[in-house]
């Protein structure tokens with residue numbers, strides 16, 4: 235088989251990986267429109283034709299929700315886009331989103347056999363294509379729904395994890411209400427990830443789809459304050475899923491951090507995305523516009539913040555990261571996009587303090603140069619300061635994107651929920667069950683800040699377990 | 709939509725009262741807690757304290773001063789109209805205990821925030837002295853209500869047009885001299901709270917203040933509302949809004965409250981032109 239596959243590989247690999255058209259860097263750095271423009275049908279079919287249809291597809295092993303990748307790609311090859319999307323839906327209910335934001339290079343595409351010698355199949359682009367095609371040209375027909383069971387499920391949090399649970403269980407005939415503290419559903423997909431990477435219209439469409447299936451989305455409700463978990467049970471809910479995310483900002487804890495113009499990434503992005511501060515004064519929420527912007531951290535959140543600041547009209551945007559390029563956790567594509575847009579990378583650099591003026595606004599900061607020392611607990615080489623390497627940088631807007639923690643608002647009000655030492659909810663990996671009866675949890679509130687697909691995957695596992703409970707028992 | 713069932717103007721129209729239908733919030737709210745309101749799709753999220761609530765009728769009341777675009781927009785909403793979004797109850801409820809003599813000092817619209825606390829302090833069995841102030845007689849709010857909520861109401865105006873001529877801190881000083889005060893609660897503009905705490909520190913009387921830092925989500929998710937208390941950063945929306953006034957860095961708070969002055973003015977001017 236190995237031989238045959240090798241031959242097949244040679245023959246097909248002649249066609250290069252198809253490139254998705256995108257907005258030019260010097261244009262897009264001034265607007266909030268989506269950067270990659272999507273495949274045409276022709277590009278998609280060409281790209282799909284590169285897939286070898288492996289008998290033992292490595293790509294699937296890399297997919298946290300085990301989408302039958304060669305399966306859906308084959309339908310695209312054949313031009314049957316409707317079947318392609320239906321095939322994906324069996325495993326993933328948010329393909330338009332995942333196709334755009336998943337770290338494919340570490341997942342499916344990272345393992346694709348073609349990647350060994352050349353470029354892997356553009357699986358993410360194809361997933362996105364199938365979903366977009368359905369959104370634009372699909373019939374909008376709803377999937378079949380099981381007969382009503384009369385059971386009621388409360389989903390807390392409307393991020394990818396909660397939405398997955400809601401979609402699964404409504405189709406199985408249960409009544410589902412999603413409770414969301416913000417005035418709009420979608421979780422990080424609406425308040426965190428910017429428009430230019432994930433158009434909000436797509437998230438709205440997913441929410442609309444769930445509503446058409448009968449899911450109720452109840453915004454402006456703080457579970458743990460407006461209503462407690464026990465009160466939800468008293469109201470007649472049979473099961474509760476917690477998908478409340480990791481909504482606690484982390485700061486640097488260095489002097490001057492409360493100066494005006496210094497934001498957590500959560501605040502900066504929420505103002506920009508959810509509140510649409512980039513359209514001030516048409517929208518009422520203001521946002522500091524920086525000339526010299528510093529963004530701390532090098533994950534997706536940092537890239538999103540930096541690219542947002544650039545679009546808000548900054549002169550200089552600097553990513554400040556204390557480790558080296560190899561350790562940057564952001565998706566490759568986003569680092570690449572950020573560089574193209576003129577964002578500068580100050581690697582092996584750590585801030586020591588912020589400097590402000592009389593009005594209490596940030597004007598600059600002091601940094602230290604770092605070098606890599608011995609490996610630390612995470613196996614990454616620990617950055618250590620270089621003596622006497624202090625230097626100053628101008629900075630009138632700083633965004634701190636060095637990770638998130640567990641928000642205690644809900645968990646504090648529910649003592650029966652056992653937490654780990656970082657405050658995340660303990661849930662069984664195979665079922666999502668927590669230590670409180672009839673309560674499941676998944677996504678960032680269990681794993682800590684992770685990815686959309688892992689949150690959705692955890693939702694899928696829990697929805698199966700919830701369905702079992704509602705049909706059989708705990 | 710969250711319907712406004714009653715609207716009333718106070719202090720010559722500079723202050724507005726809204727009774728809003730929000731039964732779930734009314735059922736839970738405790739003195740000192742607040743809500744976040746957003747009037748329209750393009751609106752801002754604005755925190756306002758609940759001046760009173762009625763669990764039976766499902767009503768919460770806000771009393772707000774018109775200071776900028778969002779509060780001006782709120783003030784255009786008529787009875788029968790409403791807010792697109794109201795979320796709450798947010799923040800910690802104030803600890804209400806029987807302590808002895810308690811002084812409640814309210815300035816400006818801080819009086820509205822103070823009212824439910826004063827009432828609860830009295831109901832808990834404290835001897836409650838309330839001191840309220842405004843720039844002049846016409847701007848004074850809730851005098852009758854505060855009279856009913858306390859044992860002893862002392863009123864001051866900056867210009868002497870009514871009650872004691874001077875600041876609330878003058879009357880507070882006299883009170884601290886004359887009585888064995890166990891707790892002072894001070895709520896109002898930042899400079900007022902700063903002076904109240906400065907004075908009570910001299911008398912070594914525990915003082916609680918309610919901090920009105922700028923907020924976005926109100927659930928501890930963004931850190932916008934951070935304040936320095938005893939050298940530590942705390943989030944006013946979840947750790948407060950009440951804090952030990954002797955530990956608060958008021959100068960930092962004042963500066964943070966001015967983060968958007970220029971943009972706020974631009975927004976307000978635009979709104980005035982449009983209406």
Ligand SMILES: Cc1cc2nc3c(=O)[nH]c(=O)nc-3n(C[C@H](O)[C@H](O)[C@H](O)COP(=O)(O)OP(=O)(O)OC[C@H]3O[C@@H](n4cnc5c(N)ncnc54)[C@H](O)[C@@H]3O)c2cc1C
Nearest residue numbers: 391393394395415421422426457479677678684685686689
């Ligand atoms: C800026 C940014 C960029 C990112 N980029 C990527 C990327 O490119 N690729 C990727 O895979 N991942 C990315 N991530 C991570 C990914 O978005 C998260 O891992 C994922 O959204 C987690 O999903 P969730 O459903 O667990 O929680 P969330 O999406 O956080 O949703 C939780 C929801 O619960 C609500 N909630 C919280 N508490 C309560 C309560 N008490 N009552 C009611 N509702 C409550 C919250 O308001 C929120 O809407 C990014 C994250 C951020 C912040």
Ligand SMILES: Cc1cc2nc3c(=O)[nH]c(=O)nc-3n(C[C@H](O)[C@H](O)[C@H](O)COP(=O)(O)OP(=O)(O)OC[C@H]3O[C@@H](n4cnc5c(N)ncnc54)[C@H](O)[C@@H]3O)c2cc1C
Nearest residue numbers: 755756757772773776777778779817920921922923965972
């Ligand atoms: C917990 C809390 C409770 C409050 N309770 C009351 C109340 O009961 N009655 C009352 O009159 N006011 C109250 N305030 C203050 C009220 O929120 C502001 O006056 C209001 O936001 C002003 O908005 P604006 O657009 O009309 O004015 P703007 O012109 O935008 O602002 C005027 C000033 O208000 C402050 N402010 C602006 N935006 C916000 C925001 N999003 N959050 C908080 N402050 C902001 C700023 O310091 C600004 O300089 C409270 C504030 C907090 C934090």
Ligand code: SF4
Nearest residue numbers: 285286288293346347
């Ligand atoms: S995407 Fe790559 S690994 Fe997956 S089936 Fe196609 S060629 Fe094989």
Ligand code: FES
Nearest residue numbers: 926928930931945
């Ligand atoms: S308002 Fe966002 S943390 Fe307090």
